[in-house]
Amino acid sequence: xxxxxxxxxxxxxxxxxxxxxxxxxxxxxxxxxxxxxxxxxxxxxxxxxxxxxxxxxxxxxxxxxxxxxxxxxxxxxxxxxxxxxxxxxxxxxxxxxxxxxxxxxxxxxxxxxxxxxxxxxxxxxxxxxxxxxxxxxxxxxxxxxxxxxxxxxxxxxxxxxxxxxxxxxxxxxxxxxxxxxxxxxxxxxxxxxxxxxxxxxxxxxxxxxxxxxxxxxxxxxxxxxxxxxxxxxxxxxxxxxxxxxxxxxxxxxxxxxxxxxxxxxxxxxxxxxxxxxxxxxxxxxxxxxxxxxxxxxxxxxxxxxxxxxxxxxxxxxxxxxxxxxxxxxxxxxxxxxxxxxxxxxxxxxxxxxxxxxxxxxxxxxxxxxxxxxxxxxxxxxxxxxxxxxxxxxxxxxxxxxxxxxxxxxxxxxxxxxxxxxxxx
Ligand SMILES: Cc1ncc(COP(=O)(O)O)c(C=O)c1O
Numbered sequence: 001x002x003x004x005x006x007x008x009x010x011x012x013x014x015x016x017x018x019x020x021x022x023x024x025x026x027x028x029x030x031x032x033x034x035x036x037x038x039x040x041x042x043x044x045x046x047x048x049x050x051x052x053x054x055x056x057x058x059x060x061x062x063x064x065x066x067x068x069x070x071x072x073x074x075x076x077x078x079x080x081x082x083x084x085x086x087x088x089x090x091x092x093x094x095x096x097x098x099x100x101x102x103x104x105x106x107x108x109x110x111x112x113x114x115x116x117x118x119x120x121x122x123x124x125x126x127x128x129x130x131x132x133x134x135x136x137x138x139x140x141x142x143x144x145x146x147x148x149x150x151x152x153x154x155x156x157x158x159x160x161x162x163x164x165x166x167x168x169x170x171x172x173x174x175x176x177x178x179x180x181x182x183x184x185x186x187x188x189x190x191x192x193x194x195x196x197x198x199x200x201x202x203x204x205x206x207x208x209x210x211x212x213x214x215x216x217x218x219x220x221x222x223x224x225x226x227x228x229x230x231x232x233x234x235x236x237x238x239x240x241x242x243x244x245x246x247x248x249x250x251x252x253x254x255x256x257x258x259x260x261x262x263x264x265x266x267x268x269x270x271x272x273x274x275x276x277x278x279x280x281x282x283x284x285x286x287x288x289x290x291x292x293x294x295x296x297x298x299x300x301x302x303x304x305x306x307x308x309x310x311x312x313x314x315x316x317x318x319x320x321x322x323x324x325x326x327x328x329x330x331x332x333x334x335x336x337x338x339x340x341x342x343x344x345x346x347x348x349x350x351x352x353x354x355x356x357x358x359x360x361x362x363x364x365x366x367x368x369x370x371x372x373x374x375x376x377x378x379x380x381x382x383x384x385x386x387x388x389x390x391x392x393x394x395x396x397x398x399x400x401x402x403x404x405x406x407x408x409x410x411x412x413x414x415x416x417x418x419x420x421x422x423x424x
Contacts (some may be wrong), residue, residue, distance in 0.1 A: 028370020167194025200224025204293020227280025306388030
């Protein structure tokens with residue numbers, strides 16, 4: 001299909017494409033990119049070195065990659081409504097690392113949501129750089145699964161963090177950015193919104209934007225935003241701050257961020273990735289994308305309603321966004337077993353901790369699933385009703401190979417009616 005000389009790799013690429021096409025990808029951080037995004041990723045831009053920023057490079061021959069990066073930056077600024085965008089972070093984790101590097105010093109107190117309650121590793125987990133280089137204090141959700149804003153406020157007053165990360169990898173509800181700003185202001189802390197999961201929902205107008213509340217916003221580009229793997233750091237401030245002896249104040253944020261990326265952390269930007277980000281941002285600015293974002297949420301809410309109706313215990317009782325977190329304790333099955341059974345049937349989800357999980361993180365009580373990828377394929381509410389039925393059958397009959405086999409065939413039949421963007 002690709003006509004590659006390296007048959008070993010070609011075969012694996014084809015096998016993965018087939019797996020995606022014939023199954024249902026329900027990992028909420030995944031999506032299916034457009035053919036234009038794939039074309040930009042597979043272009044000659046990957047050959048080019050261009051350390052620095054447009055107009056200020058350490059390499060010659062950058063006249064075209066400068067234009068690519070400027071387009072990506074301009075589209076990001078317009079789409080999110082900010083005056084500065086750095087599109088060079090290699091991925092979400094390095095983007096977050098850059099923000100710490102820009103705004104705090106090793107040993108400073110930082111705050112983030114605990115991984116087991118929905119946060120990301122880079123938000124201060126003890127075994128991550130963010131929990132070893134910095135004095136990390138972690139906030140949680142309440143028993144109801146909702147972010148515990150009161151606990152956060154108390155922690156800020158007591159621990160006096162200099163920086164607070166807000167954003168999640170497994171949180172099904174909306175963030176109240178105004179409340180979070182007020183909490184950060186209790187200690188004049190930097191508020192960093194990591195909207196990696198929800199960026200597509202934010203630009204689609206179905207999740208409130210942190211712009212105007214957070215000092216800095218980080219996001220991956222490959223989840224609901226539906227771009228290539230990559231990340232961006234967004235902020236407002238005066239981009240013409242002098243480069244020397246920059247004070248850590250709001251007006252200097254663009255300079256602090258840019259310097260943290262290079263020379264602070266990274267070398268040459270991945271120009272093919274930057275071009276693909278520009279393409280995705282162009283796509284995300286269309287009315288079709290707005291409709292897509294709305295449908296992601298409608299689909300997730302339909303799935304939530306159906307599964308709740310079948311006795312599934314949804315953390316917070318439902319969802320406002322693209323994902324569901326399900327505590328399987330009452331179903332007498334653990335997350336890993338459900339993940340395996342669903343996998344055999346052709347539905348890819350991941351095992352996940354649930355708030356106050358009594359089980360260890362490698363064998364947690366729950367599963368996490370989402371609708372961005374299925375929605376990209378054109379699935380709507382009626383398909384979600386069917387998918388919920390299949391999920392329930394697979395979990396209820398998790399060790400019945402015959403039933404799982406039959407499910408796998410039914411799922412393939414449906415999946416093939418909804419091609420991936422590149423197969424359309
Ligand atoms: C909230 C959040 N931040 C950051 C990241 C890190 O992104 P990456 O995997 O690209 O390093 C993720 C990825 O899952 C995430 O969910």
